[in-house]
Amino acid sequence: MQEDFRLIVDLVSVLAAAAAGGLLAALLKQPVLLGYLLAGVVVGPTGLGLIKEVVQVETLAQFGVAFLLFALGVEFSFSELKKVKAISLGGGGLQITLTVLVTTLVSLGLGWVTSPAQGVFLGAILSLSSTAVVLKCLMERNETGTPYGQVMLGILVVQDLALGLMLAVLPALDKPVEEIGLAVGWALIQTGLFALGAIAAGIWVIPPLLRLLAKTESRELFLLGVVAICLGIALLTEHLGLSIEMGAFVAGLMISEAEYADQTLTYVEPLRDIFASLFFASIGMLIDPVFLWNNIELILGLVAIVFVGKFLIITPLVRLFRYPLKTALIAGLGLAQIGEFSFVLASEGLSLGLVSRRVYLLILGTTAVTLVLTPFVLRLVPRLFTWAESLPLLKKYLEESDVPLAIADDLPTQNHVVVCGYGQIGRNIVRLLQDRGYPVVVVDQSESRIQQVREAGLPYIYGNAASLHVLEKAGVAHAQGMAIALPDPMSTRLCLKRALEIAPDLDIVVRANQGKDIELLYQLGAREVVQPEFEASLELSAHLLNGVGLPLPAIQREVQQIRNSHYLELRPERPSAEISRELKAATEEMNSKWYPLPEESPLTGMTLEETDIRRLTGVTLMAIRRAGGAELDYPDAATTLEQGDRLLIVGESDELAAFDELAKGEAAVPAENASCQWIQVLEDSTIVCKTLAELDWRRQYKIQIQAIRRENKFLRFPADDVDVQAGDRLLLCGSFHALNQATTSISPKFELSILPISIDSAEL
The missing domain is CATH 3.30.70.1450 (Regulator of K+ conductance, C-terminal domain)
Structure with missing residues (x-):
């Protein structure tokens, strides 16, 4: 068979196998990434041997990493990079240094290597995590904008940038210290010059070029120009002795500041997805299942050491930069694998004689297993936290990490609106409320956004909006309303649920990240759920209908009807x-x-x-x-x-x-004609320090005390020996007459602040 045609057959085989593997993984409710890796194992040289031109396929697979990092650069942008610059530069640099240092000392001490140079080489391999795998997992879960997503991506960017430095130093590792210093210095000079050139091109060259391409109004020309920019800069970095991947990422950063960034990303995403699947399949082709099986115990031991070691290095580092414990734990678990770029270092080390072929195969096997396990680990993280919070000792530490990091001095105490999330939507909400004189409190976990809030002179809480501690400090119990515009679905759900624990009758409007979240958020108790794409459709349609002559009141009624139906008319019917x-x-x-x-x-x-x-x-x-x-x-x-x-x-x-x-039936259910009210106990109330048995409201007024909200605790169906404390909020259930009689008799001077509850089906 002709060589050119052979390559085409191999490419078709790999892509078909990747599609089949991804489909199988999706049907089994597993990450599609796992399907791509297994497809590569099956068709690769150690599997069925269907692929003959492995080197050529691997070369083309590099486009996958290049486009992945290019798209990441377009999405990330310099402004996003600034938000996590401290943890990126400081934390990422410290993580690489500590990993190399610890690995060198341990490997020398245990006799795994025979020279410090080999220990440094092994540490460099272990210090890199997988940008491609972590990025894909975060994108699938819509978590790239979360604090832990930003932290992980910031550290990964520094690791990718360090790859060029590592490749420059590798040939000099077995040379005198002076030569290593010269190699490091030259690599830093090259990187610095390239960075200056990239900044200059991003300001004066790329934007005019994109505008010129856009003026042609040709999708093909625009895409061709963007791909040429991406791959051209990537090849330039390769020529300078850095990495193709670093060049692709920098190319994305350069385009991210131009006005056509969104259009660029839309055009490149299909190419990215196709070549990314090819890349992951090519990693699978490097895996030798027979070697893995013959050395399974050793490899699993190495996998455990890698996961535990990197977790123990990364988690304290993230905490050192004042991130909450949960963010640090997720970042530690998410980055506790060996990255795909370690394959590049391992291959270079093998050619330079720094490692034997057996050690090289062990590195490949360990790396492959950690890459496969990472999606499962990230998927298990929420369950791990749920389990940890069920244990009193661990729950104490996790709750302590959710306390506010900073609180403004001028917080309003009542009748304010709490806005969770100070992104573009949150900023617009705050601006509109302020223009009409309504007091607001902003809650956000991003240090850069909180700095923007400080500069705007707004009251704020710097902390996790899904934390009960933070929500209580924000005065949710006395707020007039609340808007939730957080970047990820999980934080949105937890924030909504916990806000309603504090104030069950609070009017909460929530931004749904995806259409499938709408019913879930309504079920959790949101009064109104807004989905931006559907809202854009309604506004565009309303304008067009008014333009063709339909009366505005009729349009408004129809639009409101669609909103009241939870956008059912706009959502496609699903099984x-x-x-x-x-x-x-x-x-x-x-x-x-x-x-x-x-x-x-x-x-x-x-x-x-x-x-x-x-x-x-x-x-x-x-x-x-x-x-x-x-x-x-x-x-x-x-x-x-x-x-x-x-x-x-x-x-x-x-x-x-x-x-x-x-x-x-161990707790009383309110009778058919009963209503429920929350009352707040003031400091000078006559019932303070009395037990529920002493109050005896059940016999005297036919009233059940169903719950007590006290600081960060929620006592449901409290026993008779529980005493009432100042500041408690009591949930009373009984007839309206009995509730009125009880509160009047025990609080003739309004010693109790009554918080009425109207039962709404939207809250159930």
């Missing part, structure tokens, strides 16, 4: 099985369980509105599976609970325990 899968995937990241309703449960026969589950227990009911097998996802307030139901409920451990009490 119930698909909705059910999405619901299960979302609740897996939260603390959830399927709960069989007891046979004699007092909840049987009641509607969800009557049970008022969220207000009484804090639990959210996401789905009902009937005894006959039918499943109701996102049940509404009119849904009736039946005998034999299995309920998919979401909540913290104490909330699930409280729901169990309620469902078993």
